[in-house]
Structures are given as C-alpha cells and as structure tokens.
Amino acid sequence: DxxxxxxxxxxxxxxxxxxxxxxxxxxxxNSLFWYRQTMMRGLELLIYFNNNVPIDDSGMPEDRFSAKMxxxxxxxxxxxxxxxxxxxxYFCASSSLQGNIQYxxxxxxxxxx
Amino acid sequence: xAKTTQPTSMDCAEGRAANLxxxxxxxxxxxxxxxxxxxHSQGPQYIIHGLKNNETNEMASLIITxxxxxxxxxxxxxxLRDTAVYYCxxxxxxxxxxxxxxxxxxxxxxx
Numbered sequence: 506d507x508x509x510x511x512x513x514x515x516x517x518x519x520x521x522x523x524x525x526x527x528x529x530x531x532x533x534x535n536s537l538f539w540y541r542q543t544m545m546r547g548l549e550l551l552i553y554f555n556n557n558v559p560i561d562d563s564g565m566p567e568d569r570f571s572a573k574m575x576x577x578x579x580x581x582x583x584x585x586x587x588x589x590x591x592x593x594x595y596f597c598a599s600s601s602l603q604g605n606i607q608y609x610x611x612x613x614x615x616x617x618x
Numbered sequence: 619x620a621k622t623t624q625p626t627s628m629d630c631a632e633g634r635a636a637n638l639x640x641x642x643x644x645x646x647x648x649x650x651x652x653x654x655x656x657x658h659s660q661g662p663q664y665i666i667h668g669l670k671n672n673e674t675n676e677m678a679s680l681i682i683t684x685x686x687x688x689x690x691x692x693x694x695x696x697x698l699r700d701t702a703v704y705y706c707x708x709x710x711x712x713x714x715x716x717x718x719x720x721x722x723x724x725x726x727x728x729x
Contacts, residue, residue, distance in 0.1 A: 509661075536714045538716065538717075547719060547721055548656075548662070550717070550718070555714045561716065596661050598717075602712065603712075605650070605652075605667055606664045607717060609661030609663070610661055611661055612661050
C-alpha cells in the first residue's frame with residue numbers, strides 16, 4: 506500500500522491567491538483527518554470526516570478555509586484567499602472506523618508570501 | 619479527551635533504553651493511552667497504544683500504572699533514528715475519533 510498521499514509536497518504562493526491541498530487516503534479507510542502544524546501552535550486538528558461526512562470542523566480557523574470529501578478516495582483543503590499566517594505544514598491522515606491507528610501523509614509545506 | 623503532561627526534552631545514549639514518561643491523571647475509564655512520534659520533517663507515526671495492561675510490539679513497550687494515571691514508553695535499544703518528538707495522547711478508542719496532540723517530548727539519541 507502506498508500510504509496516505511498528499512500533494513503538492515511544497516506550495517509557495519502569494520497572499521490573496523487560492524490554495525488547494527489534496528489528499529488520497531489509504532484504500533479502505535473511511536475516516537480522514539486534516540491537521541495543521543506550526544511552531545507556535547503545534548499540531549492541531551482542522552476537520553475530520555467519517556464516511557465522507559464532516560464530523561467536526563471546529564478547528565477550521567475561519568471561513569477562508571474549506572474542506573471537501575467528494576468520495577472515499579479523495580479530499581481537498583482549500584484556502585481562499587490565502588494569508589501569510591496560513592503558512593504551515595498541513596497533514597492528512599486516515600484510519601478505518603474500526604481500527605485504532607491513524608496513518609499520516611508526508612505533509613504539504615505551504616508558504617504564503 | 620484527557621490532558622497529558624510530558625517532559626519537554628530528554629537525552630539518551632545510543633544502545634541504551636529510552637524511558638519516556640507521561641502523566642494523564644484525569645484519564646477516563648474508556649480512554650486509551652496512545653503514543654505517536656514525529657521524526658523531523660515527517661508526518662507523525664503510530665507507535666503503540668494500551669488500555670490498562672502493559673503492551674509490547676516490535677517498536678516499543680508501554681507500561682501503564684495500575685491506577686492508569688501515568689504511563690511510560692520504553693524504547694529498549696535506542697538508535698540515532700529514534701531521535702524524534704514523542705507524543706502521548708489519551709482518547710477513546712476507535713478509528714473515527716480525533717487525536718489531540720500536546721507539545722510532546724523531544725528525544726535526542728546521541729552516540
């Protein structure tokens with residue numbers, strides 16, 4: 506299994522631009538999580554889905570952030586418009602509902618100039 | 619989820635056992651203790667979890683006190699590649715539940 510696949514690995518954009526981060530969970534997993542990591546705030550959960558349905562989006566910082574999971578094998582995290590304070594590493598993770606282990610992707614390092 | 623307390627950093631000599639403590643005095647009866655680690659520039663990696671019995675796998679051992687208010691992760695023979703931030707997390711079991719990360723312990727394994 507290829508594991509959780511995130512793209513792009515690195516993204517550099519200018520303030521005000523739209524950014525879309527992508528995640529492909531492990532096949533057969535039905536829970537998907539988006540995390541953000543910064544030096545100041547550490548690793549924090551943004552949103553998670555069970556069976557493609559958003560369960561908890563209380564970690565989404567503001568309306569500029571949105572996440573979708575149109576099917577079991579794909580999810581996006583969109584920031585529009587992006588701001589310099591959004592610069593961080595964004596991780597996607599997946600697990601099975603019955604399992605206990607979350608598997609993380611390699612992350613997307615976002616820099617907003 | 620119950621809050622955990624870990625030392626900020628620890629050092630360990632290569633080849634020796636690394637013992638990482640975690641306090642979780644407010645843990646509930648249905649909450650498990652999970653350990654993840656994050657090697658620099660990588661995503662977090664699952665290590666081990668347990669409810670009340672001690673657990674061992676190919677990576678580590680987990681010792682949970684009888685009152686379940688604290689635990690210790692043991693890496694029996696630490697190597698340089700074990701240098702990472704180790705997170706102790708307490709949560710209800712089930713893949714559909716979120717992880718709440720604290721600040722973790724920065725373990726540095728040295729020659």
